[in-house]
Amino acid sequence: MTESTTNELGWMLDEVLRVPEALHAILLSADGMLRAHSxxxxxxxxERLAAGLSGVQSISRSTAEFCGSADTPWQQTLIEFAHGYVFLVAAGEGAYLAVSTTENVDMEAVTYRMHKLVDRLGRELTSPVRTDTGSFL
Structure with missing residues (x-):
């Protein structure tokens, strides 16, 4: 079984949710595949949110030139809603970590916790680009 089938990394994502008002966490690949969830x-x-968030990351990355240069590397996206936030950060090559929260969250605490998790887990959170996307024959 694959990680996404067994959710082996799910317990690690739950650690990010120790921040009060943090709700959910998912780990996704650049192509929108779910790797793990809280x-x-x-x-x-x-799975549905992983697909959508990969699109959000792609759009965020494509607007880098708005910050001065098209070569500016993407690091993080924050989406604000009336009753909460979605934080999306780079989590290694081809992998992203997303956390949803209420509007009362300590934003600094949740991003700190997310980046510490990414730093600590390093290679385990890396999702290399898939190269074999041809037929199964």
Whole structure:
């Protein structure tokens, strides 16, 4: 079984949720595949959100020139809603970590916790680009 099938990294994502008002966490690949999810979000919802968040990251990355140069590397995206936030950070080559929170979260604490998790786990959070996308024959 693959990591995404067994959710082996899910317990590590739950550590980010120790920040009060943090709700859910998912680990996704650049192509929108779910790698892991926290305990409080169902697999179906996590898969749907992983696909959407990969698009958000792609759009964020494509607007780098707005900050001065098209070569500016993407690091993080923050989306604000009326009742909460979604934080999306780079988590290694081809991998991203997303966390949702309420509007009352300590934003510095959640981003600090996310970056510490990414730093600590390093290679385990890396999702290399898939090269074999041809037929299964």
């Amino acid at each position: 305990a409080e979000i169902g697999r179906d919802d996590a």
